[in-house]
Amino acid sequence: MINIPDIANATPIQILFCVLSVITLATAFLTIYSKNPIHSAIYLVISFFSIAGHYLLLNAQFLAIVHVIVYSGAIMILFLFTVMLMNLNKENEVHKPRVTRLGAIVMFCLMCLVLIAIFINSKPIVGDYTTTGEDYQSIKVLGKVLLNEYMVPFEFASVLLLVAMIGAVLLSKKEKLEK
Amino acid sequence: MNNILNQVGIENYIFLSVILFCIGVFGVLYRRNAIIVFMSIEIMLNAVNLLFVAFSTYHQDAQGQVFVFFSMAVAAAEVAVGLAILVSIFRNMGTIDVGNLKNLKG
Numbered sequence: 001m002i003n004i005p006d007i008a009n010a011t012p013i014q015i016l017f018c019v020l021s022v023i024t025l026a027t028a029f030l031t032i033y034s035k036n037p038i039h040s041a042i043y044l045v046i047s048f049f050s051i052a053g054h055y056l057l058l059n060a061q062f063l064a065i066v067h068v069i070v071y072s073g074a075i076m077i078l079f080l081f082t083v084m085l086m087n088l089n090k091e092n093e094v095h096k097p098r099v100t101r102l103g104a105i106v107m108f109c110l111m112c113l114v115l116i117a118i119f120i121n122s123k124p125i126v127g128d129y130t131t132t133g134e135d136y137q138s139i140k141v142l143g144k145v146l147l148n149e150y151m152v153p154f155e156f157a158s159v160l161l162l163v164a165m166i167g168a169v170l171l172s173k174k175e176k177l178e179k
Numbered sequence: 180m181n182n183i184l185n186q187v188g189i190e191n192y193i194f195l196s197v198i199l200f201c202i203g204v205f206g207v208l209y210r211r212n213a214i215i216v217f218m219s220i221e222i223m224l225n226a227v228n229l230l231f232v233a234f235s236t237y238h239q240d241a242q243g244q245v246f247v248f249f250s251m252a253v254a255a256a257e258v259a260v261g262l263a264i265l266v267s268i269f270r271n272m273g274t275i276d277v278g279n280l281k282n283l284k285g
Contacts, residue, residue: 032206104208164256171263
C-alpha cells in the first residue's frame with residue numbers, strides 16, 4: 001500500500017524526489033492547460049528538465065545527458081519553430097464541446113484509478129532493495145552493452161533516423177503544381 | 180546515492196509515472212490544437228521512459244536504459260515526421276484544429 005513518509009525526518013533525497021515530482025506533474029499539467037502554445041512549449045521544457053533530474057537521482061548519468069540534449073534541445077526547438085512558423089501564438093482556440101471535456105476528465109480519473117489499482121494489487125513489491133555494488137549503469141558499461149548485444153538494433157536506429165530525416169524533408173517540401 | 184530506491188521506494192516512481200501518463204492521455208482527449216496533442220504524446224513517452232529507468236535501477240540491469248535510448252531515437256524520428264505532416268496540413272487547410280480534419284469521415 002501507499003506508505004506516506006513522515007515529513008519531519010525525511011532525508012534530503014526524499015525531499016528532492018518530492019520537489020522534482022511536484023515540478024514534473026505541475027508543469028506537465030500546465031502544458032496541457034495553458035492556452036498559448038508558446039507557454040505550453042516552455043512548460044514542457046521545464047517538465048523535461050525535471051525528468052532529467054529524476055534520471056540523475058536514479059544515477060543514470062548517460063540518459064540524463066542524452067535526455068537534455070534530445071528532448072530539451074532538439075525536440076523543443078522543433079516544436080517552438082513549428083509554432084512560430086504557423087503563427088499560432090494567438091489564444092483563439094475553440095474549446096471542445098462540454099460533454100467531451102467532461103468525458104476527458106472522467107477518463108483521466110478512471111485511468112489513474114485503474115492503473116494504480118493494477119500496480120498495487122497485481123504483485124506487491126516487497127523486500128528491501130539490495131545493492132551489490134556492481135557497476136551496471138556507467139557510460140562504460142552501457143557502451144559495451146549497446147555495442148555488443150544490441151549492435152544490430154543500434155544500426156537500425158541510425159537507419160530509422162535517416163529515413164525520418166528524408167521523410168520530413170520530402171513532406172515539408174513545397175509541392176510543385178502540375179504543368 | 181546507491182540506495183535511492185531504499186529511501187524513495189519503487190512504488191512512488193510507479194505512482195509518478197502513472198499520473199504523468201494519465202496527464203498525457205488527458206491532454207490528447209482535452210485539447211484540439213494538434214501541436215498540444217503532440218506534446219501530450221511526448222509526455223506519455225517520457226512517463227514510460229522514467230518507469231523503465233526506475234526498474235532498470237531496481238533490477239540493476241543496464242538493458243532497461245538501452246531500451247530507453249532506443250525509444251528516445253524513435254521519439255525524435257516521430258516528432259520530426261509528425262511536425263512535417265502538421266506543417267503540410269497547415270499549408271493545405273489553414274488550420275491545425277483536429278476537429279476540422281474530417282475529410283475521411285465518409
